[in-house]
Amino acid sequence: MTTTDAASAYFSNRTHGEDREWLSTAVDLAWRCPPSPRAFNVGALIVDADDRELSRGWSRDTDEHVHAEESALARLVPNHPRLPGATIYSSLEPCSVRKSRPATCTQLIIASGIRRVVFAWREPSLLVEDCQGAELLRDAGIEVVEMPEFEPLVKAANAHLFGEA
Numbered sequence: 001m002t003t004t005d006a007a008s009a010y011f012s013n014r015t016h017g018e019d020r021e022w023l024s025t026a027v028d029l030a031w032r033c034p035p036s037p038r039a040f041n042v043g044a045l046i047v048d049a050d051d052r053e054l055s056r057g058w059s060r061d062t063d064e065h066v067h068a069e070e071s072a073l074a075r076l077v078p079n080h081p082r083l084p085g086a087t088i089y090s091s092l093e094p095c096s097v098r099k100s101r102p103a104t105c106t107q108l109i110i111a112s113g114i115r116r117v118v119f120a121w122r123e124p125s126l127l128v129e130d131c132q133g134a135e136l137l138r139d140a141g142i143e144v145v146e147m148p149e150f151e152p153l154v155k156a157a158n159a160h161l162f163g164e165a
Contacts, residue, residue: 014034019089019118023147025056026089027120029068030157031060038127041157042092044068046076046114049085065100068092073108080112087116091154093123093146095131106133107144116143120150126160 022045029043036059045056063090066074069090076083088094094105094117109117123131134144155162 001081018051019087019145019147022087022089023091023118023120023150026068027091027150027153027157028093029056029058030154033157034064035070035160036060036064037160040092040123040127040161042090044072044088044090046072046083046086046088046117050083054080054082054086060116066119067093067095067098067101067105069105070101073112083113084115086114086119088114090117090119091132091150091157092121094137095123095128096132096136097128104133106136109137110140114142116145118145118147121154122148131158135153 026043027047029045030041032043033041035041039059043056043058048054051152055072055075057066057073057075058068060066060072060076061071069134070089072088086108094109096104096106098104103111117137119134122134134146137144
């Protein structure tokens, strides 16, 4: 069995209950973000095929421009052997446009070898018009699962951007 075959078998056996648990943790991580009037609070974590957490990150956890997915990926060595079977969970759709860094989170995820992304909320056109993260990931052959039932929780973690804080 190839790594791709093993990853496909893993993804088809993944339950929405497991996804909900991990995505809930990603949403909780969004609350750790230092507030910024120009950025979303996002949490992310990477989980391997054996349902073990590999890394986690949140927006602005290491510097004022770092994104959650970027932070979680940076905590792993490049070409980490468990990434092709891993899932990255993010409270917000991975970015497809970026002003503060040369690579978007979507590009970083594609380059990492991760084959599955689960997120809660499509990025609204508040700071960046028409985010295409989900579409670009799917075009790259990555499985994308959206769980919009988490949207109210992610919006609450980002109330500062909507004048509700």
